[in-house]
């Protein structure tokens with residue numbers, strides 16, 4: 060395509076939202092214009108399905124749940140008065156709790172006010188709050204946030220060590236929709252132990268964000284925690300950033316959550332328009348569909364050219380992959396759908412893997428996230444007439460061009476600045492694009508049956524470990540792996556038993572392994 064044709068294509072496909080100062084450019088995706096007509100019937104169905112979902116239809120058939128994250132930013136859309144009231148009340152409670160915490164009206168027994176937040180959660184109960192904290196927390200926030208988002212003991216120790224002197228003034232948010240996720244439970248137990256070691260009463264510092272009646276909800280009530288905020292049944296983990304999950308932490312950090320909600324609401328209105336060319340989420344879904352032939356054949360590389368948006372690709376990884384990565388479609392056919400997402404930030408990645416993107420295997424399409432404003436205040440010139448921000452902008456444009464010249468397609472999303480409003484809008488944009496794409500390829504974007512298999516297998520391994528310990532405690536002599544497996548009535552589990560033993564030994568858990576660890580059959584195990 061010559062420069063004039065390309066410029067025309069850019070103008071033809073450019074989407075601009077005046078209120079949000081938001082641009083979307085899909086002109087560098089090499090689809091033919093007639094694909095739009097071909098896709099039209101699918102989009103009509105997708106728009107209808109999305110409208111039904113927003114009106115309160117059961118959109119998650121296996122779990123018989125409504126999908127209502129859109130109501131969070133426009134409670135008037137909630138399908139009944141009770142739901143609307145729940146949303147409004149939660150927002151009021153967040154505002155009043157934040158005020159009490161910031162003014163010190165609610166303070167820990169041993170300090171005049173809370174100084175830090177420790178957020179414990181995983182997946183959708185961590186990624187949104189982490190992304191928003193990195194993107195929007197002021198440089199001197201009223202409270203500093205820290206995260207435990209794993210059951211890695213070293214990771215937990217690191218966070219607790221960083222907090223040490225601040226523990227007496229730390230507010231702990233335990234976030235889990237189900238209230239039973241083991242990693243989050245473990246984080247809570249470890250944090251409780253740290254409080255106990257410092258003779259601090261955990262309940263005076265603890266807040267739960269969880270589903271009504273969950274085991275976490277019950278613990279919080281029984282132990283008399285400071286507060287509990289609801290995680291509604293009709294909000295999925297990966298779309299929960301604009302519920303109490305994300306909003307409480309954001310508000311405590313001094314982030315303008317009303318502006319986040321307003322940005323999301325404005326983007327929701329824009330992405331509700333049932334016309335492909337005038338709906339940025341539909342344009343995104345269309346571009347994804349084209350890129351991967353509706354089968355996810357190409358990975359989505361997301362590069363924000365702004366440090367504060369570093370975690371956006373990680374956030375999107377869950378939103379896109381947990382929603383779309385499905386073995387079966389809604390009719391039960393095996394489809395193995397999904398779109399792989401990865402990315403970090405520009406221009407940093409240009410000095411890492413962009414070499415492969417420019418010249419190597421063509422298994423991806425790019426999404427550039429561009430932020431127009433460089434910084435607040437003036438910039439120094441790093442060369443005559445040129446600033447660091449000019450470099451960042453030039454590198455983005457240059458990379459987009461260089462990739463296109465080598466048949467690498469890209470989408471460019473442009474926002475004016477990183478603000479609560481634009482971040483709210485970005486979240487809403489991708490939530491809707493994922494929902495529409497799910498309808499286009501006929502998968503249930505609102506469940507995650509695949510993650511259960513790993514959880515069940517892990518539970519079985521921990522069960523086997525308990526049995527291993529029991530047998531060893533009752534056995535005075537040493538045993539080979541085969542003997543031990545025999546006694547456990549698990550002769551086909553020798554590899555698992557070997558790995559359990561290796562881990563127990565490395566952590567001085569009361570067992571002795573003798574022999575050559577490189578030759579498992581030579582090993583003998585006994586009580587230490």
Ligand SMILES: O=P(O)(O)OC[C@H]1O[C@](O)(CO)[C@@H](O)[C@@H]1O
Pocket residue numbers: 181182183184234235236237238239240243296297381507510
């Ligand atoms: O908020 P919960 O229930 O602890 O779940 C955390 C995450 O785990 C998952 O259920 C997957 O295992 C995600 O969908 C969810 O965001």
